Amino acid sequence: MDRDVVDPEFLVRPAPRFQLGLGVPAHDYEVLQRRARAAEAGGFSFVAVGDNPSLIKDTYVSLTMLAVATDTCRIGTAMTDCVHRDMLVTAAAMSSVESIAGGRTFLGISAGRARTPGTMKQLREFVVALRELWGRGETTFHGERVTLGWSARPVPVLLGVSGPRGLHMAGEIADGAICEAGVDEETLARVRSNVTTGALAAGRDPDTLEIWHSLKTAISERRDDAMYQITPQLAALGAVALGRNPEKMGVPEQFRSACRDLAERYDMTAHLRTDDENPNRKLILDPDFREYVLDRFCLVGSPEDWVGRLDGLKERGVDRVFCVGLVPDLDHYIDLVGRQVLHAAPQSPKKG
Known part of the structure; x- marks a missing residue:
């Protein structure tokens, strides 16, 4: 078209x-x-x-x-x-x-x-x-x-x-x-x-x-292509939306330490980048935590x-x-x- x-x-x-x-x-x-x-x-x-x-x-x-x-x-x-x-x-x-x-x-x-x-x-x-x-x-x-x-x-x-x-x-x-x-x-x-x-x-x-x-x-x-596109945003959600105060945001206890760790490691200089080299693409490795962020926000x-x-x-x-x-x-x-x-x-x- x-x-x-x-x-x-x-x-x-x-x-x-x-x-x-x-x-x-x-x-x-x-x-x-x-x-x-x-x-x-x-x-x-x-x-x-x-x-x-x-x-x-x-x-x-x-x-x-x-x-x-x-x-x-x-x-x-x-x-x-x-x-x-x-x-x-x-x-x-x-x-x-x-x-x-x-x-x-x-x-x-x-x-x-x-x-x-x-x-x-x-x-x-x-x-x-x-x-x-x-x-x-x-x-x-x-x-x-x-x-x-x-x-x-x-x-x-x-x-x-x-x-x-x-x-x-x-x-x-x-x-x-x-x-x-x-x-x-x-x-x-x-x-x-x-x-x-x-x-x-x-x-x-x-x-x-x-x-x-x-x-x-x-x-x-x-x-798979859509999942690749969203990966940097998953890290941003975990780090910025949840990581600063996971208790207040209602994050289940099993994911709170992952949120805090993500907030510490997240690279804000790459926050809006979508390229292959964005370091934030590699931050969420735990599949259960990844699924939690996907279900909640995506x-x-x-x-x-x-x-x-x-x-x-x-x-x-x-x-x-x-x-x-x-x-x-x-x-x-x-x-x-x-x-x-x-x-x-x-x-x-x-x-x-």
Whole structure:
């Protein structure tokens, strides 16, 4: 298929089997729009851009390009933050994009990790003020009265949170969350409990909130090739996501020492490298620990592996997955997921 052209057959296919969101880097707007159109045609539920001015083009301009390039899929940020963006500017910018996208925009926002990290308190203040501004046209933020004097449309707010406090807050004040705590059964139980507790404390129905689970992904026609792609990210997950405080992250006792050891040996200078010489490829040798990290954080393998994994996650109650990954060919990734995962025919039950 010519990847510059959306396959017209996709436009008449039945609804996709799964809800998958996709993050796309905004380096080149022509490429961004082409990939967004292909993702929409393939059945992805949303296309998101990040917010890192030192590495990618401006987030709000990128969202505008997505809004005019797509017709049906949602578009949004994953993630902007509450420290480096002005609250009023964020409200006006997202509402402006929404006036083009017509009911398809969402704001993914976190406390932030780059430069000056924010706090849960700052995130709460930002989101509460933002929603008041959209709802009433005015709010008080940091002691200042702020107004929005035009008919700005509100958009859903999804908090980028993974810990108990953040998930409780998502249930209390947001429309949902994009969570990267993991999808193993124990972690999922904690995530649901925290979100539900927050929602009920605020008199809200937890079933009205949308929870997206962020997973590291790799796909190839051959499972071994996909596993090779994901290997450096497995080490990063074990070292960075778990290794700093495995007890707090709910890591089973048998893997805690492996997490701490991995955190000590992990080479941060190679953190985003995908080449064959990345030293982090050789760090996870214990097959049981490797399987634990894969099950908790990843979606990896052939298209058939993906379908089986996603069906299994549905049985655990996971029905929305945000796909994140450092892949060698994003165009092929989008095409393969669309054709062989999102539009895969359900298998008939085996007889006898």
